[in-house]
Structure formats: C-alpha cells, structure tokens
Amino acid sequence: MFDWDWAAAEATIRHAIDIDPNSLDGHYVYALILMALGRLPEAIAHIDAAAELDPLSAQVQSTYGRILYRAREFDGAIARLNRAIELEPRNSGTYGRLGDVYGQVGKHVEALAFYGKMQALITNSEPGLHVGIARTYARMGRESESRQMLESLGNGSAEVYAALGDMDTAFALLFRRIEERSNWPIFIKADPPFDSLHVDPRWNELLRRMNLLTEGTADTRFGGPPAVGVGPRP
Numbered sequence: 001m002f003d004w005d006w007a008a009a010e011a012t013i014r015h016a017i018d019i020d021p022n023s024l025d026g027h028y029v030y031a032l033i034l035m036a037l038g039r040l041p042e043a044i045a046h047i048d049a050a051a052e053l054d055p056l057s058a059q060v061q062s063t064y065g066r067i068l069y070r071a072r073e074f075d076g077a078i079a080r081l082n083r084a085i086e087l088e089p090r091n092s093g094t095y096g097r098l099g100d101v102y103g104q105v106g107k108h109v110e111a112l113a114f115y116g117k118m119q120a121l122i123t124n125s126e127p128g129l130h131v132g133i134a135r136t137y138a139r140m141g142r143e144s145e146s147r148q149m150l151e152s153l154g155n156g157s158a159e160v161y162a163a164l165g166d167m168d169t170a171f172a173l174l175f176r177r178i179e180e181r182s183n184w185p186i187f188i189k190a191d192p193p194f195d196s197l198h199v200d201p202r203w204n205e206l207l208r209r210m211n212l213l214t215e216g217t218a219d220t221r222f223g224g225p226p227a228v229g230v231g232p233r234p
Helices: 006-019 024-037 040-053 058-070 074-087 092-104 108-121 127-139 143-153 158-163 167-180 185-190 192-197 201-209
Strands: none
Touching: 006 024, 024 040, 024 058, 024 185, 040 058, 058 074, 058 092, 074 092, 092 108, 092 127, 092 192, 108 127, 127 143, 127 158, 143 158, 158 167, 158 192, 167 185, 167 192, 167 201, 192 201
C-alpha cells in the first residue's frame, strides 16, 4: 500500500485470507485496499465480514462507516458511526467522520456540532478538525471564515480549496501531496470532497500517478471525463 503497488497488495492480502478465511485483520486490511481502489461494493463486503468476526470492535464499525460514506450510502454510514461511538464514546476521530457525513449531505449545523465534539476530546490541534470546519464554512458560503482557517493549516488543504471552487490550488496541493507522499492520500479516488474535481482532466492524471488508473482509462464513476492526456498545471 505504501508503494502504491496495488496488484501486489491485493495478491498478498487475498493469500492471507486463503490461509485463514476467518482472519479479522485480513478482511479489515482488504477492505482498506479496496476502498483505496474505489471498489466500494467489495470493500463493504469485506468490512462486513470483519464486523461479523468482531461485532464489538469500535474501530471496525468506524471504518465501516467511512467506507459507506465514500460509497455515498450516508444513512448507513451514520448508523455505523453512531454504533462505533456507542462502543467507544471517547474516540474523537469517529465524531469527525460523522461531521464529514453530515457536511456532505448539507446538514452543516450538525456537521459543526460533531466537529465540536471531536475538539472537546482531543488535547492537541488536529489538522483534520480544522479541515472539516473550514470545508463546512466554505459550503455554507462563509468564505472569509473558511479562508481565515486555511491560514492555520500551514500548507493548505486541497479539500477546502475544492469546496471554495479554487480547482487550480486544490490540484496543485494534491499533486504536491502525491509527490511527497504526505498526509496519506491513498483514499482520494472515492472521497466525496473531491467530487467537484472529477470534471477536470487533471483528476485522471492524478490517479494515474498513484497507479489508481491504467493508461487509456478514466475515472467516470462520479462524473469524471475521458482521459485526454493533460498533465498538472502550475
């Protein structure tokens, strides 16, 4: 996964599951690989297997919710994330994931409330918290507040710039992230905050550089255009 050698990653984890079909770790990790590849129905099947193997795992339930969020099954995502909180009420990240879901469906007040709950549980300033709030402000039309929060994010946030409609800056930051392999960018293929970028030919170039598309193919699941061989702009 770190090398973005997806074929080898999938072959390895499939072999692990062949050895032990009841491996919780095997099904969990396979779900992560499939989520990165955008093969979301398969990812759901494997995280469901993990949930059956350990129904009391808050981590599995939270990841289940994250996969459903990226599959645009938002009601199911909310149910799984709430279950994760029932199992582990002090998991700050799960509250942030709920904020992401509510923001994606346009319930911005609820999104900010969950980011507030996340903030109450952390002792340091997590970048993901500020990204979620700044992105929500952008979607609410509170552009000046969103841009003010961007200043606290140092290198900026592609997610927030996408919400602000600044595609050039969003792409510049994304290409920098994959060049530096920073901030764990492997799940961007199906990430809802980037849906608005799919109409731009740079999107498919970005995915090809991460080995998430083969030459001559295009990501069209969420409205992406055919590949036209255009590279990143400055």
